Amino acid sequence: MTVFSYDVVVIGTGPAGESAALNAAKHGKRVAVVERRPVVGGNCTHNGTIPSKTLRHTVKQIVDFNTGRLFREVGEPRVFPVPKVLERSRRVIEEQVEMRTHFYARNRIDVHSGHARFKDANTLVIDPHDEEGSVTLKFTSAVIATGSRPYRPADIDFDHPRIYCADKILTLEHTPRSLIIYGAGVIGCEYASIFSGLGVRVELIDNRDRLLSFLDDEISDALSYHLRSSHGVLVRHKEEYERVETDDRGVVLYLRSGKRLRADALMWANGRTGNTDDLGLDAIGLKPNSRGQLSVDDHYRTEIEHIYAAGDVIGWPSLASAAYGQGRSASADLLESPQFKLVDDIPTGIYTIPEISSLGHTERELTDQRRPYEVGVAMFKETARAQITGDTVGMLKLLFDPESHEILGIHCFGDQASEIVHIGQAIMNQPAGANTIDYFVNTTFNYPTMAEAYRTAALNGLNRVEGLI
Structure with missing residues (x-):
């Protein structure tokens, strides 16, 4: 058995693991990462953010082609098979793996491939992918950043060729004519817009009474309307599944309401589970919750002070952007560095077609708090840049x-929403007195840009306050 000693060992090479390892290495620590796959990148690169967002971008290009007036002058709308569209995702994954492998090599971080298990609070045993025997890693501190995977109920046969989860859907080898998506969270809504954009008839099953209820009500309503009117998605609210059956014709979903839905395929998109099983956590006294997630304090420490956890494995908000900051902050804490920051300034980024992004309070929250507020709105259809690009659906809404x-x-809500929100975020995080919408009125924006929607929304809101509307 080969034994190595490190200052820091990181389990997982997704955003949280990568940022934790790089930060420790750049501060002079001897660092190793463990990845269960033969290559680095974690779930984010191989099964989550990168392939799904690449797929979404490709589908948006297809939608633009099939609906654009200019393109109609040179040809008829085209149908693109799902496997062909997925090829682009695989190429991007390869580029990501190559880039991230270079990060570890350049920072002299050892990469161990295999399954990691804790032997005790300062020892990991790695079962490598080859047959050369196990490897032991001794460490002073560790960061658990093993990510998550789709939740799979035991009574659903995910080995069946017509039943998918968010991971398996990326291996789709045919184009279904119809698809039921059970679960209308972020992943379910994203894939509903993706597959409907490819011409697949989609039914989206939601167990709540509105889509993405954590969003501002107006944005949630806009998403629901757009999925129905522009994509033809049938959204069914307040429904719970009873059982799933398969036959030669496809999949039948039975709902507790008595409804019986049939489609070519079913995608289960209801929840995720932390990757903590078979990590040997019993050996160190850590116990995940029922969803496989670990509890941490406000410095990302588990119940064992020198063992940290970050990313999807600790649950909410389960975003790659948050995971990157959490990993870096966990590393900063174990380094006793003043760079530590609790990651709580997290914009929501939802990659439906079109996108959604938000930060701060919603109208409902402010109303419940009995806090006075005013609203400033810019409709994209009235923005020159949106008229030029043809992406006129959506709006920017400021509460102040x-x-x-x-x-x-x-x-x-609209094209490039996940980019646009960061302009407002930068001002929102300024000290008191400088974090106001007046900045947008007094700043010159390039014309035409989507950014100038901030000036329009700010003026709209100030005019309401001054009684000019």
Whole structure:
């Protein structure tokens, strides 16, 4: 058995693991990472963010082609098979793996491939992919960043060729004519817009009474309307599954309401589970919750002070962007570095077609808090840049204090929403007195740009306060 000693060992090479390892290495620590796959990147690169967002981008290009007037002058709308569209995702994954492998090599971080298990609170045993025997890693500190995977109920046969989860859907080898998506969270809504954009008839099953209820109500309503009107998605609210059956014709989903739905395929998109099983956590006294997630304090420490956890494995918000910051902060804490920051400034990024992004309070939250606010809105259809590109669906909405003009919430629905929100985020995070919508009125924006929607929304809101509307 080969034995190595390190200052820091990181389990997992997704965003949380990568940022934790790089930060420790750049501060002079001897660092190793363990990845269960033969190559680095974690779930984010191989099964989650990278392939799904690449797929989404490709589908958006297809939608633009099939609906654009200019393109109709040179040819008829085209149908693109799903396996062909997925090829682009695989190429991007390869590029990501190559780039991230270079990160570890350049920073002299050892990469161990295999399954990691804790032997004790300062020892990991790695079962490698080859047959050369196990490897033991001794460490002073560790970061668990093993990510998550789709939740799979035991009574559903995910080995069946017509039943998919968010991971398996990326291996689709045919184009279904119809698809039921059970679960209308972020992943379910994203894939509903993706597959409907490819011409697949989609039914989206939601166990709540509105889509993505954590969003501002107006944005949630806009998403629901757009999925129905532009994509033809049938959304069914307040439904619970009873059982799933398969036959030669496809999949039948039985709902507790008595409904019986049939489609070519079913995608289960209801929840995720932390990758903590078979990590040997019993050996160190750590116990995940029922969803396989680990509890941490506000410095990302588990119950064992020198063992940290970050990313999807600790649960909410389960975003790659948050995971990257959490991993870096966990590493900063074990380094006793002043760079530590609790990651709580997290914009929501939802890659439906079109996108959604938001930060701060919603109208419902402010109303429940009995906090006065005013609203400023810019409709993209009235923005020159959107008219030029043809992406006129959507809006930018600013919530602000009517007295101090402090920005209280930013909500964006439309093309490039996940980019647009960061302009407002930068101002929102300024010190008191500088975090106001007045900045957008007093700043010159390039014309035409989507960014100038901030000036339009700010003027709209101030005019309401001054009684000019």
